[in-house]
Structures are given as C-alpha cells and as structure tokens.
Amino acid sequence: MKIAVLNGSPKGMTSVTMQYVHYIQNEFPQHALKFINISQRIKKIESDERAFQEILDEVKGSDGVLWASPVYYFLVPANYKRFIELIFERNVESVFANKYTACLTTSIHFFDHTAHNYIHAVCDDLNMKFAGSFSADMGDLRKVAERERLGLFAGKFFETIENKAPTSMSHMPVFRRDFDYLPGEARDTVDAGAKKVVVVTDSQDHQLNLISMVERFKASFSSDVEVINLHDLDIKGSCLGCVQCAYDNQCVYNDKDEYIDFFNTKLKTADILIFAGAIQDRYLSSRWKMFFDRSFFNGHAPSLIGKQIGFIISGPLSQTPNLRQILDAWVEIQLANLTGIVTDEFGDSAKIDDLLQDLANNLVQFADSGYIKTPTFLGVGGKKLFRDEIWGRLRFPFRADYLLYKKLGVFDFPQKNYKMRIQSAFMSLLSKSPAFRKEVNKRMKDEMIKPLQRVIEG
Ligand SMILES: Cc1cc2nc3c(=O)[nH]c(=O)nc-3n(C[C@H](O)[C@H](O)[C@H](O)COP(=O)(O)O)c2cc1C
Known part of the structure; x- marks a missing residue:
C-alpha cells in the first residue's frame, strides 16, 4: 500500500516525529510511506501551484494519509495549519474525501489531546475515514514497550485500510449563522485610568x-x-x-x-x-x-x-x-x-x-x-507537567526556564513537605490496625472540615 505522510515539523526530515515514521516504515517494508514536508516548505507550497498540486497528486494516488506532526501550542504548527486552510480555500477537499487516515504526534504530552481533537475534526470536515491517532512522547522510541505499541498502532492502521473497515465520525459539521453585526453607539463608557x-x-x-x-x-x-x-x-x-x-x-x-x-x-x-x-x-x-x-x-x-x-x-x-x-x-x-x-x-x-x-x-x-x-x-495539570519536565530532562537545554521557575517558586514538589510526609507515614502505619481504620472512617467527614471551620471561626 502507498501512504502519504504529511510531515508537520518545520524541521523537515530532521524531525523527532519523522523518526517514528521511519520506525513504522522499517517494521512494515511491504508498504511504501511517502514523506512529504509540509511545514518546512509552506511558503513554496502556498506560492507555487505546482508544488501544491504535487502534494495533492501524492494524496490522490495513496491508499491512506498519515498526519504526522509535532504538537505546537495545543495544536499543530502554524505552517501545517496554513496547509489545512489551503485545502479548504482552494476547494480541493474532494482529494482527501473517503481516504483512510490516521494521526501521529510527538510531544511531551502537554495538550496533545487538543491537537489530536483538532486533526480529527479537520479529517471529519474533509470526509476522511479516521482510523485512529497515536500520541508518542518525544523519547518513547527508545523504549521497547513503546516501540511495540507504535508497531501495533501502525499495523492496525494498515489493516483497517486493507479490510476497508468502517470508521465513525466524531464531529458534526460546524454551522455558521448568517448574521451582520451592526454596532450601536457606546453610551456608558469606562475609564481604564492608568491601565494600559x-x-x-x-x-x-x-x-x-x-x-x-x-x-x-x-x-x-x-x-x-x-x-x-x-x-x-x-x-x-x-x-x-x-x-x-x-x-x-x-x-x-x-x-x-x-x-x-x-x-x-x-x-x-x-x-x-x-x-x-x-x-x-x-x-x-x-x-x-x-x-x-x-x-x-x-x-x-x-x-x-x-x-x-x-x-x-x-x-x-x-x-x-x-x-x-x-x-x-x-x-x-x-x-x-x-x-x-x-x-x-x-x-x-x-x-x-x-x-x-x-x-x-x-x-x-x-x-x-x-x-x-x-x-x-488545565492550568494546574499543565503547570505540574512543565515543573517536572524543566526540573528533569528539559533542564538542559531550557536553562532560562529553569532559572525563572526557581525564581517563581514553581518547583513546589511535595517531597520537601517533611511534616506532611512524617504525618502520612505515621498514619499509614496506624491504619494497619482495623480498630484505627474503623475510628478513621467514623471521623473522616468531621476531620476534613475541622481545619476549614477553624478558619471560619477565626
Ligand atoms: C514552538 C513549540 C511549541 C511546542 N508546543 C508543545 C505543546 O503544546 N505540547 C507539547 O507536549 N510539546 C510541545 N512542543 C514540543 C514538541 O512537540 C516536541 O519537541 C516534538 O517532539 C518535536 O517534534 P519534531 O522534531 O518532529 O518537530 C513544542 C515545541 C515547540 C518548538
């Protein structure tokens, strides 16, 4: 089978994501994966109609399309999005319609799900047959279990195409209302004072x-x-x-x-x-x-x-x-x-x-x-994910982040809360006793609100 791989990385083939696609190609030599750099060549693709047409021809001649991209700011990179816009602007949706498709991203799992939701929705808008998505951490390929997982995903994608398996849509088409906003005069204006x-x-x-x-x-x-x-x-x-x-x-x-x-x-x-x-x-x-x-x-x-x-x-x-x-x-x-x-x-x-x-x-x-x-x-989870990454594997090269996180007190790991740790260890030990557990269960609700009540009572 022929698969058109639409590469979303602005780094072209020097891309982390593309290493995952290379791995798939090695595992499935019976299929031909055609790598097409989108983000890196967006200016050419946008300005040169032949370059755009070549991509359409590849998609047309393929049995499936793999959207393979890094996650950038909750989505895919801007240039990749521009390519998606071009498909709709130039009314070439039919080239993609009814093609089997899948999505593969690499990231540090920060809002990878919104990037996947986006690609899935675009595929639904293009009437493609969405067979699934795979979100790899950028370092996963080094782990045997993750390579196996990737292989299983890719295998299932190929099988879905071969078997012409049914796929379901997840997004209703978007309805845009026809409405002209005609602003009225502003009467009760507000003064922002010194605020910019x-x-x-x-x-x-x-x-x-x-x-x-x-x-x-x-x-x-x-x-x-x-x-x-x-x-x-x-x-x-x-x-x-x-x-x-x-x-x-x-x-x-x-x-x-x-x-x-x-x-x-x-x-x-x-x-x-x-x-x-x-x-x-x-x-x-x-x-x-x-x-x-x-x-x-x-x-x-x-x-x-x-x-x-x-x-x-x-x-x-x-x-x-x-x-x-x-x-x-x-x-x-x-x-x-x-x-x-x-x-x-x-x-x-x-x-x-x-x-x-x-x-x-x-x-x-x-x-x-x-x-x-x-x-x-969204904010709490995101902050903790970044905290761990900047403390750990991303400390180098993200030195500027590390220094600022230190200054802002972002490294608030609970490990340093010794009082809480001793308390927890002590209570965990006691909870081995059924009598103690019975007493805890009896008092749990009251004990939870006690410190809050102390605040209210001043
Ligand atoms: C501008 C920019 C934005 C990024 N945004 C995210 C993000 O929102 N979530 C995430 O998990 N990783 C994010 N990353 C990390 C990349 O997704 C990750 O390094 C990816 O593996 C790079 O793949 P590539 O080498 O194929 O381009 C971002 C990286 C850059 C440069």
Whole structure:
C-alpha cells in the first residue's frame, strides 16, 4: 500500500516525529510511506501551484494519509495549519474525501489531546475515514514497550485500510449563522485610568463582524485603547523549532522582524489584553497560530502573569469546544485571568453591544482589584507537567526556564513537605490496625472540615 505522510515539523526530515515514521516504515517494508514536508516548505507550497498540486497528486494516488506532526501550542504548527486552510480555500477537499487516515504526534504530552481533537475534526470536515491517532512522547522510541505499541498502532492502521473497515465520525459539521453585526453607539463608557489596554486582532477587510466588534469594544472606553493588527506586523515566519531560545530566550529571528519587540513592548507591558479573531476551520487563523508559536521564545514560562485577558471571536465558538479549551488553558498557563469571551454567534447586535461593554467594564474592574480566577485542571495539570519536565530532562537545554521557575517558586514538589510526609507515614502505619481504620472512617467527614471551620471561626 502507498501512504502519504504529511510531515508537520518545520524541521523537515530532521524531525523527532519523522523518526517514528521511519520506525513504522522499517517494521512494515511491504508498504511504501511517502514523506512529504509540509511545514518546512509552506511558503513554496502556498506560492507555487505546482508544488501544491504535487502534494495533492501524492494524496490522490495513496491508499491512506498519515498526519504526522509535532504538537505546537495545543495544536499543530502554524505552517501545517496554513496547509489545512489551503485545502479548504482552494476547494480541493474532494482529494482527501473517503481516504483512510490516521494521526501521529510527538510531544511531551502537554495538550496533545487538543491537537489530536483538532486533526480529527479537520479529517471529519474533509470526509476522511479516521482510523485512529497515536500520541508518542518525544523519547518513547527508545523504549521497547513503546516501540511495540507504535508497531501495533501502525499495523492496525494498515489493516483497517486493507479490510476497508468502517470508521465513525466524531464531529458534526460546524454551522455558521448568517448574521451582520451592526454596532450601536457606546453610551456608558469606562475609564481604564492608568491601565494600559491593548487589542490584538488579525482582522482582514472582509471580516466585517470582527472589525465592528473590535471598534465597538474600543468605543466602550473613554480612555486610550491601542489596536494592533497581526497582519500589519512584519513577521518573517513561524517558529522553526530550532530551540535556540532555550538558553537565554533569544530567538533566531530576534531583530530580523518585529515580533519579539511587539511581544515585549506591547503585550508584556499591558494590563489588559484583548485577542480578537475569527474561527477558521476548527481554530483561529494560521496567522494567530503563528503568533502563539513564535511566543515560544519565552520558553515554558508564563509571560503574561497577572494580566486581564479577553477574547473577541467571530464564529461558532460554542461548536468548537476544543478551541474554547485551548483558550482557557493558554490563559491559565500564563497565570493570567480570562475575564470573558464575546462572540457574534448568539444574540442580536444590541445584545453583543452590551456584552462588549460589560467585558470592558469587567476588564477594568478586575485589573483594579487584581482578581485572577483559580486555575482549573488545565492550568494546574499543565503547570505540574512543565515543573517536572524543566526540573528533569528539559533542564538542559531550557536553562532560562529553569532559572525563572526557581525564581517563581514553581518547583513546589511535595517531597520537601517533611511534616506532611512524617504525618502520612505515621498514619499509614496506624491504619494497619482495623480498630484505627474503623475510628478513621467514623471521623473522616468531621476531620476534613475541622481545619476549614477553624478558619471560619477565626
Ligand atoms: C514552538 C513549540 C511549541 C511546542 N508546543 C508543545 C505543546 O503544546 N505540547 C507539547 O507536549 N510539546 C510541545 N512542543 C514540543 C514538541 O512537540 C516536541 O519537541 C516534538 O517532539 C518535536 O517534534 P519534531 O522534531 O518532529 O518537530 C513544542 C515545541 C515547540 C518548538
């Protein structure tokens, strides 16, 4: 069988992910895996129609398609996403329709599931036959058990194609309502005082709802609001995955384009940040994705700590819960506050006006009071995963992260809590006695609330 492997790594064949595909090829020499570099060649693919057509021809002539990519910021790299956009923009979905497909990623398992959800949803939108996905840790190939697992996955993928096995879809098509937002006048504006408010948008001329929502939001303030369009910034390209920033946060693009300066001088100095964009396929645009990927020069450290963050989204956010989860998680990982999200998917123009004004009011109120919501599992889990990685195998090369984590007190391993450890050991020993266990069971509920009651009673 012939399998088209769409390589999402900007590193081309010097990619961790591609080593996993090489392994599959070695294990299954009876099948021909055709490696196609997508992310690394995106500029050529986008500008040269022949290059794009060659890829389509490979897909057309294949029995299956393997989406093989690193996970970048909860998703796939920006360039890979751009390729997906091109498929829809150029109306060539039919080339992919009814092809068997699977997804393989490498990562450190930080939001690999949202990347997989995204690819699966795109495959469903393309009417492909999704046969499964495999998320490898970037070092898994060195382990016998993991190699075996990968072999079983690949074998099952080939078998599914050979047997023409049925596959089920997981995502309903997204419904977009036809609605023109007509903003009303802002009457009760809010004054942000000394707080710096910055809106970042990627709106383009045809995106009238998005443009109007940003304008109406801006008009909600009596004080200054700076609006920056990502398309007006000179951004030479997306993250190359070279990891040269790991030592001291110095990106290879540094002063070659405007991104780093923009991030450091506009975003890091703001108190209130609004990100505005339109849903494109199952995420925002690839321009927005480029924004997120390039922020990797900050490493795994939060770079927008304590900021109030809002989103203005044009499009069906409620039908793309995966994107919603990504936005929630990204803000939590930043140790910032997601003040609110306004979309144009529900309600009339007056309702959206009210929501935008309310968002502006809340952003200012929370910026004044310093309110940051408690993180959920997304932020707590993510922080612990990064903590362990930066303490352990990623300490080198991510020296800048290590130093900052130390400073911020991120290395809060429970191992150092000696009182708790002695207490636990002592109680575990006692719990070998049935009489003690009986007493514990009797008092468990009361003992759990006792320390809290002491706080309430002062
Ligand atoms: C810009 C950037 C963003 C990343 N984002 C994530 C992420 O969100 N989750 C994760 O687990 N790993 C993330 N990684 C780690 C890569 O997924 C991992 O190193 C992968 O194995 C690289 O594969 P490649 O060599 O094929 O490009 C990121 C790496 C880079 C450079």
